[in-house]
Amino acid sequence: KAGVTQTPRYLIKTRGQQVTLSCSPISGHRSVSWYQQTPGQGLQFLFEYFSETQRNKGNFPGRFSGRQFSNSRSEMNVSTLELGDSALYLCASSLVGQDIYGYTFGSGTRLTVV
Amino acid sequence: LAKTTQPISMDSYEGQEVNITCSHNNIATNDYITWYQQFPSQGPRFIIQGYKTKVTNEVASLFIPADRKSSTLSLPRVSLSDTAVYYCLVEEGGGADGLTFGKGTHLIIQP
Numbered sequence: 001k002a003g004v005t006q007t008p009r010y011l012i013k014t015r016g017q018q019v020t021l022s023c024s025p026i027s028g029h030r031s032v033s034w035y036q037q038t039p040g041q042g043l044q045f046l047f048e049y050f051s052e053t054q055r056n057k058g059n060f061p062g063r064f065s066g067r068q069f070s071n072s073r074s075e076m077n078v079s080t081l082e083l084g085d086s087a088l089y090l091c092a093s094s095l096v097g098q099d100i101y102g103y104t105f106g107s108g109t110r111l112t113v114v
Numbered sequence: 115l116a117k118t119t120q121p122i123s124m125d126s127y128e129g130q131e132v133n134i135t136c137s138h139n140n141i142a143t144n145d146y147i148t149w150y151q152q153f154p155s156q157g158p159r160f161i162i163q164g165y166k167t168k169v170t171n172e173v174a175s176l177f178i179p180a181d182r183k184s185s186t187l188s189l190p191r192v193s194l195s196d197t198a199v200y201y202c203l204v205e206e207g208g209g210a211d212g213l214t215f216g217k218g219t220h221l222i223i224q225p
Contacts, residue, residue, distance in 0.1 A: 004157070033212060043158070043201075045212030056212050090157045092213075102148060103213065105157025 002026065004093050004106035012112045018079040021109045025072050025093030031055075032074040033103065034066060037088040049074055050096070078111075086113045118202045123220040132189045134219050136202030139183050147178060147185045150201045152218070158201060162187070197223045 005024040013019050025032050034046040045058035049068035066076045072093075078085055088110050092103040119137040126132045138147070146165055150158035162169055164176040164185070175188040189196060199218040 035213075035215075042217060043213075043215035045214065048212055058212055088155070092157065102150070102160030102163060105159065107156050110155070 004091055004104050006089075006091050006106035006109050008109060009107065010110045010112075012114060013081050014114055015081055015083060017081050018077065019081060019111060021076045021078075021089055021091075021111070023074045023076070023091030023093075023106060025074070025091075026104055029093035029095055029104075030072055031094045031096055032068055032072060033092045033094075034074070034076050035090040035092065035105075036060070037090060037108070038086075043090070046076070081113045083113050086111060117204045117214055118216050120200075120202050120216065120219045122217060123222065125222050125224065126192055127224050128193055129191055132192050132196070132221065132223075134187045134189075134200055134202075134221065135184060136187070137184045138202070138204045141182050141204050142206065144206045145204045146206075147176065147182075148203045148205060148213075149174070149176065149187045150203065150215075152199045152201065158215075161200075192221075192223050194223050194225065197221060 007022045023032055031050045033048040035043050036046055037043045046060055046064055047054055047066055048056040052068045063079045068074045088108045090105050090108045092105045094103045146163055148163040149161040151161050152158040162171055162174050162176045164178050166178050169176045177186045199220050201215050201218040203213055
């Protein structure tokens with residue numbers, strides 16, 4: 001079966017702009033989580049959506065937001081981009097958010113802010 | 115306070131068994147232990163999860179002593195392609211509130 005698909009794979013944006021990243025989870029998975037990975041801070045949890053509702057949120061400013069659609073696809077938006085937002089953004093899906101089979105991650109979107 | 119402590123890096127050779135130990139002294143009753151593997155520019159990949167004693171699947175084994183304050187991921191007969199970063203996670207209910215990743219262990223396999 002198809003894995004978690006993230007688009008685009010690479011993105012270059014200018015400071016002050018906004019960006020929208022997309023994630024299509026594995027078919028049947030209802031939970032989608034987003035993570036930011038940087039060399040300095042490592043992997044950090046952004047938020048999780050389940051059945052179109054944000055269920056959990058990490059410690060990130062309000063410039064980071066997301067949503068989930070009825071087909072479980074999710075988008076993440078970052079407004080007023082800063083240089084420090086340059087990172088690999090990863091999406092993970094699971095059946096219900098917590099299960100013994102873990103989360104399946106996509107390959108990520110590499111965002112570069114210049 | 116870090117949830118887990120694991121070595122920053124380890125080296126081994128092809129064909130060897132590799133054991134990576136993770137300390138989690140403050141593990142709670144509802145916490146599960148999960149290991150992920152990550153290659154450069156890819157998302158982490160779930161390897162194995164356990165609660166107590168021993169769990170084995172087709173790629174690894176996870177040993178958890180009775181006090182659950184540590185766990186050991188065992189990779190049998192490693193190959194060059196096992197070179198990656200391995201993360202040990204301790205999460206309530208398997209990660210319902212988002213996964214907390216530490217620095218991980220950079221495992222380097224040499225020929």
